[in-house]
Amino acid sequence: MDVLRYSIVESPVGRLAIVMSRAALLRLEFHRGISPGGDCIYDEAATEAVRGELSEYFAGKRREFSVPLDLRGSEFQRRCWRELLRIPYGETRSYGDIARAIGSPRAFRAVGMANHDNPIAIIVPCHRVIASGGSLCGYGGGLDIKRKLLQLEGALTAGLDDGATAG
Numbered sequence: 001m002d003v004l005r006y007s008i009v010e011s012p013v014g015r016l017a018i019v020m021s022r023a024a025l026l027r028l029e030f031h032r033g034i035s036p037g038g039d040c041i042y043d044e045a046a047t048e049a050v051r052g053e054l055s056e057y058f059a060g061k062r063r064e065f066s067v068p069l070d071l072r073g074s075e076f077q078r079r080c081w082r083e084l085l086r087i088p089y090g091e092t093r094s095y096g097d098i099a100r101a102i103g104s105p106r107a108f109r110a111v112g113m114a115n116h117d118n119p120i121a122i123i124v125p126c127h128r129v130i131a132s133g134g135s136l137c138g139y140g141g142g143l144d145i146k147r148k149l150l151q152l153e154g155a156l157t158a159g160l161d162d163g164a165t166a167g
Contacts, residue, residue, distance in 0.1 A: 002021045006043065025123065026072070080115065092128050095112050
């Protein structure tokens with residue numbers, strides 16, 4: 001089993017917990033005061049590249065991330081998460097769009113669950129997925145944070161509804 005390394009970083013959307021496996025980013029989560037636990041060691045040096053790229057992103061100087069990712073989940077989840085990585089900065093897609101793109105056009109609810117289970121917030125941009133009707137819908141960090149991220153990226157337009165309906 002990997003010894004995981006983590007750090008906590010302050011950001012414009014709150015505290016974020018960064019967890020690294022041996023060589024790649026394993027989790028990026030909204031930190032709610034709970035340490036990752038298990039075989040986790042606090043190590044800012046191990047998370048330096050991620051912290052740097054996040055800082056550039058929040059400063060509006062980075063549109064794509066280059067840190068290696070350690071995506072752990074079912075094959076379906078990994079297909080969904082890889083598709084999320086294809087959504088360009090400043091754009092959004094619906095759950096149905098993602099389902100069609102991965103070859104499972106009726107699986108929009110399962111896509112929603114994969115989004116919900118996304119272990120790498122912001123970098124695997126599940127915040128860019130909206131309901132088919134244009135509403136922001138759910139987000140693990142909360143709709144206010146989703147709104148802030150989409151505003152930062154210039155993707156929040158008058159056409160996007162701030163409602164909380166499911167997609």
